[in-house]
Amino acid sequence: MRILAVIGFCFFYWGVCAVCTGTDRKNLAGLRSYPDAVQRAVREHPVLGKIAPEEKPLPSILLGNLILFSVVFSALGLALKARLGLAGFADAFAFFLLLGEGLGVFDLLVIDLLWWRNGKRVRFSFLPEKAAYQDAAKHVASFWRGVPLFAAVAAMFPMGGATVVAIRMGRGDKEGANHAFMTALSITFALSVLLTIAGMAFARPIVDWSGAKGPGDEMREMSARYLFYYCAFSVPMLMSTCLSVLERNDGSPVLSFAGMCVGARANIFWIGCSFFRCIWA
């Protein structure tokens, strides 16, 4: 039932997108989703340029989305609480997190990349060429606004796993504790692999959206390169957090502390090597 609700909501959202497009005036409402070149052409158009909406700052967009989806999800939750079997805050949080992330992926892959880029409804009458609407950077940037949530979910499993392991060990349930440990470890590993792939594939859109586009091309390039290589190490970065908390609960706080210290000292050592190599070069 819950999966059906997520799928239904995704298609409902798609329907809303279709209804809100189709004429120049309707398409203007979503102008910030268009590629930069199209936005410039619209703003320079003698008629549409006068009625084009003003560019909004990022915090107001984030706040607007937060209020909109809080209201929509609250209404949906209250209306379908019994039917979806939402038992308490944590259950409802898990469901709406799945709904939000599922909607984000559906919006990017189906609505934006397949329908939006190829459909005629979203095109302005003075610019009907399909090629003008092919740049997907804005859609990818929009999708990445939801990714901090995904990273937070990845952080949930080590901490949640450590709590469940501690409870089961306290009860004397060693087998159950090990099961929880392996579950937390494997899910964290799977999520870190996903983060590696996604972060390396979309390094440039992420840094653009995070504000690196403004200061200059050199800063943008360096930021994108840094993020690309940083994401390549997502697996050890998440796994070290996961292992250290679980190891601490397993009766080895000293080794857990030593492991983190070794990582920090090695980091300082290699940064030092890199720094002096730059100076000598």
Next chain:
Amino acid sequence: MGVIGAVAASGFGQTLSVAVLLMHFLRRKGTLHIGAFKLEILLAQKICRRGVPEAMTQLTMPVTALCFPA
């Protein structure tokens, strides 16, 4: 090296950290050890729920960082 040197230092540091931490589980020093298991959705959900407060804490940093450029 430049930017790549800085990020490689962080990455290799964490890799070394994982190697040290893994020793405990591979040598079976405590109760927990790495081995075959069956993934249960209910247990994964339970772990996820217990981790919600930490997830909220983790969310504060990226949200703050995202608000800075604007």
